[in-house]
Amino acid sequence: DATPANPMTDEQRIARAVAVATSEIAVKLCAAAERRTGRPRLIPLAGVLAAYIFHATGEPHTMTTSAVCRSIKKLKPKQRAALGIPKRMQIRYKRMHSGWRAIKRAVEHGVLVDHDHDLDADSATGEVLPCPEGCPFEQVGLDELTTMLIQASLPPEFERPPAVAIDGTDIESHTRPHKKRIDAEGRAFWSADRDARWGHRTATDRRPTEHFLGYEAHLATYAPRVGSEPIPQVAAGLAIRPGIRDRARACLNIVDALPRFEDILLDRGYTTAKGSQLAGPLRDREITVTMDLHKTQRVVRPGPEVGTLWVDGSLYSSALPETHRTLEAPTAGMSPAEKSRRRETFDAREPYRFVPHAKRDTTRGTQRFRGPAVDGRPFKVRCPNTPASMRMPHTLPTTTCVPGNPCGCGRTVTVHDSELERDRQHHPWQSTRWALSFNRRTLVEGLIGANRYQRLSVNRGFFRQAGLVATAMLMAVTLIGHNLVSLHAWHTRRGRPEPWQVHLGEPIDDRPLDKATRTRGRGRHRSD
Secondary structure: OOOOOOOOOHHHHHHHHHHHHOOHHHHHHHHHHOOOOOOOOOOOHHHHHHHHHHHHOOOOOOOOHHHHHHHHHOOOHHHHHHHOOOOOOOOOHHHHHHHHHHHHHHHHHOEEEOOOOOOOEOOOOOOEOOOOOOOOOEEOOHHHHHHHHHHHOOOOOOOOOOEEEEEEEEEEOOOOOOOOEEOOOOOEEOOOOOOOEEEEEOOOOOOOOEEEEEEEEEEEEEEOOOOOOOOOOOEEEEEEEEOOOOHHHHHHHHHHHOOOOOEEEEOHHHHOOOOOOOHHHHHHOOOEEEEOOOHHHOOEEEOOOOOEEEEOOEEEEOOOOHHHOOOOOOOOOOOHHHHHHHHHHHHOOHHHEOEEOOOOEOOOOEEEEEOOOOOOOOOOOEOOOOHHHHOOOOOOOEOOOOOOOOOOOOOEEEEEOOOOOOOOOOOOOOOHHHHHHHHHHHHHHHHHHHHHHHOOOOOOOOOOOOOHHHHHHHHHHHHHHHHHHHHHHHHHHOOOOOHHHHHHOOOOOOOOOOOOOOOOOOOOOOOO
16 A cells, blocks of 8 residues: 555546446436526536536545636646536636535435325325325435445445444534524524534544534445455445434434445444444344444343343353453553453353354344353353263363252353343454454544545535535535545556446556655754
8 A cells, every 4th residue: 555556637537527427326416406497507517516526536625616616627628528517618616606506405405306296185184195106206315315426436346345334523614603592493503504513522643632513424434354355445425413413323324325235343432322223223134233332331231041141242151250251451552462362361251152043033033042051062161060061071161050050051042132232242342253353443444534634634624615415415525536536546556457447448547656755855954
């Protein structure tokens, strides 16, 4: 990754911007935003959307309409025509911004395809009657729309991995906060951006812990399988919320809008939600969760039956030694060797853990688990209450269970889905297998860092339009530009064919790669 990649040419940027602006979801969006009366627009809406995407691929300092106009004015008339803007058309702020506002209005309305019939309602109840068969009505939410637009920036040739990592980052409003005020509808607002709300962000190397006025962007990225080759760091989905609220619903909306995947990686900002709000819906969608636990979740609780107990979200036999029940997790400042030694203590719990015995019963909403010394299965421990296990080699741990006293080693228990569903996950927390899986979540943090501090500066002032819809659409366009740039750079460094190059049938880019050079700094002259 240290090898520099040649930047995309203007023709490559135009071809990719047009491909996204003419995708299925973008065509429906522009058709819904186009007015049916009045004179036609001088700049088609597809050309406006392509212009914004083209600007996003050029590492912009701001994502504003005036900056988009400056980028388009640098193009030749032939290049503008390829982008969807008439050759002899003058690029003016009003024309470009009018098209963008039309697209934003369609998103606010939330309808891509309207009814082709008059709506009828029940005279008794007032409920709208179902549409007749064949009605093309199509409604889409903001989270679904932004995720589908971002997915359009990933061509079919890009193989989507089976794991997704989601994390949130703050987007501070460019408007200045003032005292709390109430509008005509009784809603409170604190600035000219009436959708912005107060949020809390933790400390970093750049700033202390503080409050901010704005939004929280929930970003999703793809993660490879454990142990497989690295993949490009691209955005997969987006959901925007005012302040810091409704995180579970934002996460689920992204999940529902993405193509089918198997595993999701989450931190404590999401997993502390009630089980019925996130863990249960993810389980019903057959998605495996790998998550971090809050300190309130790292406790020892009685299990569903005598002789069992819950430890850090996993079910164990009561034969688990006391020294293994409350362990100190590795910290961020530790060396890899120290982290590995601490995880060995968590791995020592594995022989006493209950494992799934069969598939989940979706009808009853239950899951069976078998103990570590169930007869007829490969034994994990030697338990005096299971004579067959005592004939196993002494390399297996021998429990301290008293013969005749009930223990959970040789039991098969049935656990209801609602029991401790918030804290349960596939891999035991802080085990080596859990760490290998959860460490992939750093990919979404790298995606956030690339757009906030490295490639771009998506901080206060980068967006200068007020409102939830405007902020979400501009953020989606920014991530589309990130995907187009990242796919090209990642494959170019490795000498591999780029997915968009294959999809568009472009000739092979045989330009020699740029050389990494170090600029010699200007020396300081000491004063006499």
